[in-house]
Amino acid sequence: MEKVILKYEVNNQNLLVVPRNSEVLDIQLQREIFVVWFLVDLKEEETEERNLEIFMTGETIQYDMGTTRKYLKTLQKGNIVFHIFERIF
Secondary structure, eight states, X not given: OOOEEEEEEOOTTOEEEEETTOEEEXXXXXXXXXXXXXXXXXXXXXXXXXXXXEEEXXXXXXXXXXXXXXXXXXXXETTEEEEEEEEEO
């Protein structure tokens, strides 16, 4: 099996479609846009949606029944600090 690192820009819906079982390697701000690097298997034909949620320090985070989040990264832009999670369904 061969894998490759691909970069995805986070859209307004914070929803990314990537090959199934892709691994998040890093998240950064690049030219004012959140970008995520995934380690992916290009031979994987099935895709999956990955839902990222971005919260600022002090922002209320709702935990409804069954909501599970995995912490991924904290980023700072000037005086604003962002905390990025992946919502697990």
